[in-house]
Amino acid sequence: MATAKTAPSAVAILRRYWKPFIFQVHPDLFVHRPVEKEINAQSLQHLNTLIDPLCHPELHTSVSRESVPLEVKFFSKTPIVAADGSPPNHTPVTHRFDLPTDAGATVFSFLTLCEKLGIDVLYTDSCVAKELSQCSPRLSKPPHQDARRPPVASPTELFARELRRSAIVTKFSKESCSNTTDKELSLLRSNRLLFFKSGLDRTQRWEAQKNLMIWMKEAREQQWWGNVPVVIASRECGENATAKGDGKENKKGALVIPWDARKEGIARFVVDIATGMQFKEQLE
Numbered sequence: 001m002a003t004a005k006t007a008p009s010a011v012a013i014l015r016r017y018w019k020p021f022i023f024q025v026h027p028d029l030f031v032h033r034p035v036e037k038e039i040n041a042q043s044l045q046h047l048n049t050l051i052d053p054l055c056h057p058e059l060h061t062s063v064s065r066e067s068v069p070l071e072v073k074f075f076s077k078t079p080i081v082a083a084d085g086s087p088p089n090h091t092p093v094t095h096r097f098d099l100p101t102d103a104g105a106t107v108f109s110f111l112t113l114c115e116k117l118g119i120d121v122l123y124t125d126s127c128v129a130k131e132l133s134q135c136s137p138r139l140s141k142p143p144h145q146d147a148r149r150p151p152v153a154s155p156t157e158l159f160a161r162e163l164r165r166s167a168i169v170t171k172f173s174k175e176s177c178s179n180t181t182d183k184e185l186s187l188l189r190s191n192r193l194l195f196f197k198s199g200l201d202r203t204q205r206w207e208a209q210k211n212l213m214i215w216m217k218e219a220r221e222q223q224w225w226g227n228v229p230v231v232i233a234s235r236e237c238g239e240n241a242t243a244k245g246d247g248k249e250n251k252k253g254a255l256v257i258p259w260d261a262r263k264e265g266i267a268r269f270v271v272d273i274a275t276g277m278q279f280k281e282q283l284e
Helices: 010-025 034-055 103-116 123-135 143-148 155-171 174-179 182-189 202-221 235-244 263-278
Strands: 070-074 093-097 194-196 230-233 255-258
Touching (some): 010 103, 010 123, 034 070, 034 103, 182 202
């Protein structure tokens, strides 16, 4: 069983998303768009002054911390889905890091930037980074800076984040079922440990498959997808088996998920198993 001591550090979470981040914003990806290349190059240079001391502290024994917010702008290689379904605009994503700050708060803010750029962030990583940002002691700041500095996540940023997540769910709604490719379905059904409990009708099975396709990429990264038996059942069966722990599937170590669970709902069902699988290497 994973304990608090096995939780990943802020730097470990940062390194997990740094490579996908670079693959989205590196200036060399915009060789035919010089303006976007220049903006990304400058922002990446500024961001490196904040990130590099966390990843390589031995090279930065005497780091001078800035006392003003660091604002960066990045164009994404992959256009971000528009909330209203209109063609995406090639506008930069703006994000601000409030300084001075600790490693936990920096990583949590960096994950927020990744989400803005359309990079999938694991639910467990977001929770751990948020907890680290809340538990870590903040560096002392002059009182006058607190008075004029807005919160780390403004209501506008929170609204934009939730709006983007809603757009992703809408993309896989019934109105866009025709856009689902056979390749995606084949990849989903290739999991030999995925089972559908008897009693589900055709509509319920299809809805469950759509929700799993949204979650599948993150599930593979968590290393439990394809390794832990997953049973899609009615909501009553799933909740009873998970809550009581006396279901037949639960005794065999299977994960019982209600057919109508959304991405966030599936995350709550798998967080314990995902955490255990994720920290398996450290425990051994």
